Amino acid sequence: MSSSTPVFPPAAEMEILFSKQQIADRTREIGAQISADYKGQSIVLIGVLKGAAIFLADLARAIQVDNTFDFVAVSSYGRARVSSGAVKLIKDIDNPIEGKHVIIVEDILDTGLTLSYLRGLMLQHKPASLKIATCLDKPERRLVPIEADYIAFKIPNQFVIGYGMDYAERYRGVEDIRIFPAEVAGH
Numbered sequence: 753m754s755s756s757t758p759v760f761p762p763a764a765e766m767e768i769l770f771s772k773q774q775i776a777d778r779t780r781e782i783g784a785q786i787s788a789d790y791k792g793q794s795i796v797l798i799g800v801l802k803g804a805a806i807f808l809a810d811l812a813r814a815i816q817v818d819n820t821f822d823f824v825a826v827s828s829y830g831r832a833r834v835s836s837g838a839v840k841l842i843k844d845i846d847n848p849i850e851g852k853h854v855i856i857v858e859d860i861l862d863t864g865l866t867l868s869y870l871r872g873l874m875l876q877h878k879p880a881s882l883k884i885a886t887c888l889d890k891p892e893r894r895l896v897p898i899e900a901d902y903i904a905f906k907i908p909n910q911f912v913i914g915y916g917m918d919y920a921e922r923y924r925g926v927e928d929i930r931i932f933p934a935e936v937a938g939h
């Protein structure tokens with residue numbers, strides 16, 4: 753096969769890191785934690801397209817307090833490989849968040865470049881409070897100091913797919929979080 757031919761092995765052949773059931777259980781726990789922390793208040797969840805869409809959909813249904821949600825999209829050129837890590841906003845929030853309790857929702861916190869950029873941007877809108885919820889945290893890869901307030905799972909430095917996360921836009925709909933084979937990622 754030519755080296756430029758994309759290889760998309762079946763997800764079923766990849767090792768499961770977290771099963772659909774484990775993800776559902778942790779999401780429910782985080783939803784309960786958020787519901788307790790914001791008791792009697794309203795919150796705005798801001799999902800970061802596209803990866804966070806699926807976690808946000810599940811998390812929103814696990815939160816018992818009044819909530820709305822919105823989405824932002826960013827483009828990142830060479831983010832994973834270049835430490836300059838320029839990030840640009842390509843879709844802003846639809847509704848104002850000034851004075852609101854905001855939680856940015858991500859699928860994965862990796863180098864931290866996406867979330868530190870978004871955090872700075874959202875703070876300019878003067879929310880009453882701003883927190884971060886992420887399904888996965890890969891602390892070993894951090895290039896900028898940033899931590900999430902709600903984390904479903906911490907993971908080692910392995911490339912994962914599923915539950916919203918992609919390899920070349922594939923596998924986002926895979927229900928478990930699986931380890932993408934390093935030999936394919938590095939081909």
Ligand SMILES: O=P(O)(O)OC[C@H]1O[C@H](OP(=O)(O)OP(=O)(O)O)[C@H](O)[C@@H]1O
Binds near residue numbers: 918
């Ligand atoms: O901490 P970082 O190193 O910035 O990486 C994490 C970000 O990278 C991925 O998104 P990506 O920009 O690949 O787009 P996607 O959400 O559409 O997959 C992931 O969904 C996070 O948003």
Ligand SMILES: [Mg+2]
Binds near residue numbers: 802803804
């Ligand atoms: Mg993303």
